[in-house]
Amino acid sequence: MRRRNFLAGAGTLAVAAGVGYAWSGDRGPKINEISGMPRLTMPPLLDTIETGKLELVALPGRTDFLGKEVTPTIGFNQPYLGPTIRMRNGPLAANVRNELDWQVSVHWHGLMVPGEHDGGPHLPISPGKQWQPDMEIRQAPATAFYHTHIHERTAVDVYAGLAGALQITDGRDDERGLPSNYGVDDLTLVLQDRRFDSQGRMTYDLSMMDVMHGFTGDTMLVNGQVGAAAAVPKGVVRLRFVNGSNARIYSLFADAGRPLHLIATDGGFLPAPVALEILRLAPGERAEVLVDLSDGRPVTLMSGGDPNEGAIGMVGRVRGIIDQIMDRSFVVLPLAVDDRLSPRITEMPRDLGGKLPKLNGSVGNTRRFSLDMGMGGGMMGTGMMGGLAINGRAFDMQRIDLEVRRGAVERWIVGSSMLAHPFHIHGAVFQVVRENGRDPRPENRGWKDTVLVENETELLVRFNHTASRETPYMYHCHILEHEDGGMMGQFTVG
Ligand code: C2O
Ligand code: CU
Ligand code: CU
Numbered sequence: 001m002r003r004r005n006f007l008a009g010a011g012t013l014a015v016a017a018g019v020g021y022a023w024s025g026d027r028g029p030k031i032n033e034i035s036g037m038p039r040l041t042m043p044p045l046l047d048t049i050e051t052g053k054l055e056l057v058a059l060p061g062r063t064d065f066l067g068k069e070v071t072p073t074i075g076f077n078q079p080y081l082g083p084t085i086r087m088r089n090g091p092l093a094a095n096v097r098n099e100l101d102w103q104v105s106v107h108w109h110g111l112m113v114p115g116e117h118d119g120g121p122h123l124p125i126s127p128g129k130q131w132q133p134d135m136e137i138r139q140a141p142a143t144a145f146y147h148t149h150i151h152e153r154t155a156v157d158v159y160a161g162l163a164g165a166l167q168i169t170d171g172r173d174d175e176r177g178l179p180s181n182y183g184v185d186d187l188t189l190v191l192q193d194r195r196f197d198s199q200g201r202m203t204y205d206l207s208m209m210d211v212m213h214g215f216t217g218d219t220m221l222v223n224g225q226v227g228a229a230a231a232v233p234k235g236v237v238r239l240r241f242v243n244g245s246n247a248r249i250y251s252l253f254a255d256a257g258r259p260l261h262l263i264a265t266d267g268g269f270l271p272a273p274v275a276l277e278i279l280r281l282a283p284g285e286r287a288e289v290l291v292d293l294s295d296g297r298p299v300t301l302m303s304g305g306d307p308n309e310g311a312i313g314m315v316g317r318v319r320g321i322i323d324q325i326m327d328r329s330f331v332v333l334p335l336a337v338d339d340r341l342s343p344r345i346t347e348m349p350r351d352l353g354g355k356l357p358k359l360n361g362s363v364g365n366t367r368r369f370s371l372d373m374g375m376g377g378g379m380m381g382t383g384m385m386g387g388l389a390i391n392g393r394a395f396d397m398q399r400i401d402l403e404v405r406r407g408a409v410e411r412w413i414v415g416s417s418m419l420a421h422p423f424h425i426h427g428a429v430f431q432v433v434r435e436n437g438r439d440p441r442p443e444n445r446g447w448k449d450t451v452l453v454e455n456e457t458e459l460l461v462r463f464n465h466t467a468s469r470e471t472p473y474m475y476h477c478h479i480l481e482h483e484d485g486g487m488m489g490q491f492t493v494g
Helices: 010-016 154-160 208-213 320-330 480-485
Strands: 046-047 053-063 071-076 084-087 091-097 107-109 134-139 142-149 163-167 186-196 218-220 230-232 237-241 249-252 260-265 270-278 279-282 288-292 299-304 330-338 364-371 389-390 402-404 409-416 421-425 429-435 450-453 456-462 473-477 488-494
Touching: 046 429, 071 154, 091 230, 142 237, 154 480, 163 186, 163 237, 208 480, 218 330, 237 249, 237 279, 249 260, 279 288, 299 409, 389 473, 409 450, 450 456, 473 480
Parallel strands: 046 084, 053 091, 084 163, 186 237, 230 330, 364 409, 402 488
Antiparallel strands: 053 071, 091 134, 107 142, 142 163, 186 218, 237 288, 249 279, 249 299, 260 270, 260 288, 299 330, 364 389, 409 456, 421 450, 421 473, 429 456, 473 488
8 A cells, every 4th residue: 555645744743733733745735824724614504403304415516625626526415525414303304316327325324214214225316316205313412424325336426425414413502511503613524534646636546455455545634625724712612523434444632632522422422521532433433522722722633543554464453553643643633723713612511411321131132243354364465355245245235134123132243354344233323342352442332333343342232223124224344345345234123
């Protein structure tokens, strides 16, 4: 794999941030001061709360990412990515139109809706057609994700832009003492890494190594923007992270040792904020954190290197996370205080009202899943590709892999081979019971629907929603090249 400036140049950035800010890679704008950087913008907010209606159109577009050549892209209601959809519990009538020349779908990743509304590979929308799921939203407040999910096209189409953030709200963030002013003290941050050619066009040429590792980029994008900085009030700021990358695993941290206070995981709020030095976020995962900027000093959000980079074989696996951070860290997003914005929240909240999962009561079936990559390390780099499967079987649209009883709690033991794989289940939330024989990492203690599996992870999964043989739910690796390559299965709940 090519090592690019994006990663190599980042060490100096951590040091420079706070005093002045230099983007030392040769990609993206070169701007010397944080205040001189382009200002990060939010995806437009599509608020369905008043109307109970949601209109999305998958559209072709053209996007200028680097101020050079434009790239053909796709998006929902706009040229690249889609709006942040805000919803609350109750009926939601969605209408998704497809104005592209090929099939797309909209999977509501993190919405607890039945299989026929889930938008998976069995619910394609043909060119010129629309899909109108009449949904009933009933779940805890959370940050979720939506994206196209056509088998063997998910990776390329998400990469080109068919994805967005989603928030379920109950309108009670003031009672929790949480920032909720969209784009001011409550930022939605869709994290993606992309590759660009010398003309500044975004590229996606999949090599065999990219399929095996998952496709990682050389340039960091937040909400589709390169080299932007966020301006925030001098107070407590809420960051809602959505890992919308095809394959990159982030290890997020703030410079100068400032903690990230985790307040919510995939399935919603924790009981109270948890201060983290590093927040790991794999593709498909979401997390909400608070950062305290009430001292007025800027913060640079950074990420450590991807544990999967160069990790096929043993070398990557034995490297410690601290090594990776020192060697391969890079800037995700600088946050600068803008004195013109008046802070609304200046103290960390104490009680968020969330509950940690406790599913240990009556557990039904135990099932084992092995996330397989070919026949072993010996095959890598020899031109033998493929072998992406679960329990030795590549995904097959015609085969139902499992049947689960509605209302059941099951023990799912998921093992990874060669790489760390983010395991995602549709239509269910779960408790992470054990990771690699230990208690789960702090960011995996809340309700989850996606979790990074390094060696072996044990889950207790609650299946409360139904899915038929016609529109089953999926479980899969959320490295999109692995998913498209066959590391996926499907199940019914009834
Ligand atoms: Cu976000 Cu089945 O995926
Ligand atoms: Cu999903
Ligand atoms: Cu994988």
